[in-house]
Amino acid sequence: MLKVKRLSPHATLPTIGHPGEDIGYDLYASEDLTIAARGAAGVPTGVAIEFDPPAGGVVKTRSGMAKKRLMCNAGVIDAGYRGEIIVLMENLGDQEYEIKRGDKIAQLLEHPFLAKEVVEAELTDAARGAKGFGSTGK
Ligand SMILES: O=c1ccn([C@H]2C[C@H](O)[C@@H](COP(=O)(O)OP(=O)(O)OP(=O)(O)O)O2)c(=O)[nH]1
Numbered sequence: 001m002l003k004v005k006r007l008s009p010h011a012t013l014p015t016i017g018h019p020g021e022d023i024g025y026d027l028y029a030s031e032d033l034t035i036a037a038r039g040a041a042g043v044p045t046g047v048a049i050e051f052d053p054p055a056g057g058v059v060k061t062r063s064g065m066a067k068k069r070l071m072c073n074a075g076v077i078d079a080g081y082r083g084e085i086i087v088l089m090e091n092l093g094d095q096e097y098e099i100k101r102g103d104k105i106a107q108l109l110e111h112p113f114l115a116k117e118v119v120e121a122e123l124t125d126a127a128r129g130a131k132g133f134g135s136t137g138k
Helices: 063-067
Strands: 002-006 024-028 033-035 040-044 047-051 055-060 070-072 086-091 097-099 104-112
Touching (some): 033 040, 063 070
Antiparallel strands (some): 002 047
16 A cells, blocks of 8 residues: 655645556656756655565656656665655756646665665675676677
8 A cells, every 4th residue: 555645735645657557656756847947956756655564665757758758766765754745856958847736756666674684794796796897788
């Protein structure tokens, strides 16, 4: 279950486009806002959430918006966060982008709580080791 607390009368509660199939909840803007070309903004959703414990969430870009170069940044929602979900959006395009209250702006994925104790230690060998950044080719 996703518990949702409405923080603004203008909020649209998260929805699932295709229940039982889509893995993300759609998130909606609760305010009108313009993001300047090459600019960024925190878009309010007017909601706070609580997943079944112990879980948090990840806010991800919708593919349709990525096509328009409107990307979500940051996006880690901690399991204990009870504040308003803010969608941090970056407009990588050359045109300003208008967001209207009620627009679907991002998707929220549930993420299990996986963080464990931090222990300083020697690490085991692995085939990849420290190779990365294109080491396997293009
Ligand atoms: O895109 C985002 C990212 C984060 N948050 C909220 C939920 C998250 O639990 C909290 C803190 O985020 P994060 O841990 O990324 O921020 P920080 O800059 O590391 O701050 P803190 O020191 O409070 O952890 O802010 C959002 O609403 N939207």
